[in-house]
Amino acid sequence: MHDWLNNLPKAELHLHLEGSLEPELMFRLAERNKIALPWNDVEALRSAYNFGNLQEFLDLYYAGADVLRTEQDFYDLTWAYLQKCEEQNVVHTEPFFDPQTHTDRGVPFEAALNGISAALADGRELLGISSGLILSFLRHLPEEEAFKTLEQALPYRNAFFAVGLDSSEVGHPPSKFQRVFDKARAEGLLTVAHAGEEGPPEYIWQALDLLKVSRIDHGVRAAEDPKLIARLIEEQIPLTVCPLSNTKLKVFADMRQHNILDLLEQGVKVTVNSDDPAYFGGYVTENFIALHESLGMTEAQARRLAQNSLDARLAY
Numbered sequence: 026m027h028d029w030l031n032n033l034p035k036a037e038l039h040l041h042l043e044g045s046l047e048p049e050l051m052f053r054l055a056e057r058n059k060i061a062l063p064w065n066d067v068e069a070l071r072s073a074y075n076f077g078n079l080q081e082f083l084d085l086y087y088a089g090a091d092v093l094r095t096e097q098d099f100y101d102l103t104w105a106y107l108q109k110c111e112e113q114n115v116v117h118t119e120p121f122f123d124p125q126t127h128t129d130r131g132v133p134f135e136a137a138l139n140g141i142s143a144a145l146a147d148g149r150e151l152l153g154i155s156s157g158l159i160l161s162f163l164r165h166l167p168e169e170e171a172f173k174t175l176e177q178a179l180p181y182r183n184a185f186f187a188v189g190l191d192s193s194e195v196g197h198p199p200s201k202f203q204r205v206f207d208k209a210r211a212e213g214l215l216t217v218a219h220a221g222e223e224g225p226p227e228y229i230w231q232a233l234d235l236l237k238v239s240r241i242d243h244g245v246r247a248a249e250d251p252k253l254i255a256r257l258i259e260e261q262i263p264l265t266v267c268p269l270s271n272t273k274l275k276v277f278a279d280m281r282q283h284n285i286l287d288l289l290e291q292g293v294k295v296t297v298n299s300d301d302p303a304y305f306g307g308y309v310t311e312n313f314i315a316l317h318e319s320l321g322m323t324e325a326q327a328r329r330l331a332q333n334s335l336d337a338r339l340a341y
């Protein structure tokens with residue numbers, strides 16, 4: 026079953042490039058850029074990967090991203106992820122990157138974007154992996170900062186196809202970003218947003234109605250609102266669900282409590298994704314394996330989940 030799941034053709038629609046930074050690469054880049062890390066070695070870093078909630082993870086994720094300084098660093102990060110995609114038969118990917126995580130540290134926007142774009146182009150040419158990049162705004166920062174990021178990005182309009190919304194969810198509802206998402210859509214960009222990971226179903230309604238998103242990232246708390254579930258089914262709005270992330274960040278106490286297969290059986294267009302694989306213990310295949318081992322996912326269900334991911338692609 027493991028090889029079969031690995032070989033199943035699939036798309037990944039919820040992946041933060043900064044979250045694919047493996048400890049080994051983090052240490053290599055720290056050395057290359059002469060940066061002192063607060064951990065002695067890879068094992069010490071890995072043993073810090075115990076999170077009680079989203080914020081505890083984000084604190085470490087932003088600290089780790091500090092080793093990314095040059096265009097080459099962003100290329101190496103993205104290329105390492107694409108090699109994983111090739112290993113796991115991920116034939117298409119729509120990764121996020123968080124420009125503000127880098128520009129706020131003085132890294133030029135162009136260094137991040139050019140490094141990522143060059144690797145995605147090589148992935149297309151050398152590995153046959155199609156892709157589209159999503160520029161994601163940090164929701165714990167003011168909307169004004171998101172506007173500045175969008176302005177900075179617009180000269181490179183062809184390097185990305187959508188904007189997204191991530192970081193600390195509770196207390197930062199989608200409504201806070203309605204105007205900047207309006208502007209992004211006026212520029213012809215598609216929109217997606219993290220909603221209903223730790224935040225309430227109301228945030229999913231807002232993402233749909235105010236931000237006009239084409240997909241919901243996570244969205245597992247929709248299960249608390251039957252009217253919302255009915256709408257997601259009616260409109261076949263994809264949810265990019267991340268099972269290992271949800272258990273590592275205690276959205277569900279245990280994988281056996283995860284609701285992805287219940288949602289699938291109700292007719293919600295759910296997909297399987299890795300979110301931040303370097304921090305949560307696995308890439309897409311490992312997420313599928315966890316669903317098989319903890320929830321008894323069948324081959325037929327795995328096929329439908331993989332097909333959903335291909336159907337929910339937005340970039341071509």
Ligand SMILES: Nc1ncnc2[nH]cnc12
Nearest residue numbers: 041191192193219300301
């Ligand atoms: N799971 C997640 N939720 C919100 N923001 C994130 N940034 C990276 N991973 C994230």
Ligand SMILES: [Zn+2]
Nearest residue numbers: 041191219300
């Ligand atoms: Zn995410």
